Amino acid sequence: MTDAEERYIQSDWYYDSNLFLDRIEVPSSGHIPAKVITQAEFLSDDLAIFGPQDYIETGFPEPMNNEQYTAWLRHRAEHLGA
Template structure:
């Protein structure tokens, strides 16, 4: 099992290359803590395209301090958008592997438009648990 690291913050800089499966170069920052250093990570495939698409909107989801999970190679695995319930996220965005064209979203399929979203449903939470076991 791959060890993942977590960074809580938002995208402060973004670059996207749509060639092939797509690659996004991201710098994450926590604007609520200026002493916390930023981190530079890369996203590939459908996850990179999701980030590129949402960065072109004014959706509230962009501004929520989310949890970004990445590996030692600084490749992004998933994004967890927190909810009003600290134990259950509002949304999880992930993919089975780096170059996958299929995005797996648990929680609302559309962009979140509130700063304090509700947690995902019990059915979505169970589906997320099954997905984690499978992948």
């Protein structure tokens, strides 16, 4: 294990109105997040990860690519109503 793990990077935690964890976003050096972790389906134990699948090991991560960002926006519109 190393201290250069994602758990030490700033992340934003979003909850719904019932205080269920909706998603975790790892901000990037731009306006598009570096990574988003959310449920694959409502009340599912499966996770959907948008952005790099590996740990982010830098304090100033790059934004996720356009393909991943488009997939995240589609998922959010279909599953989270946003």
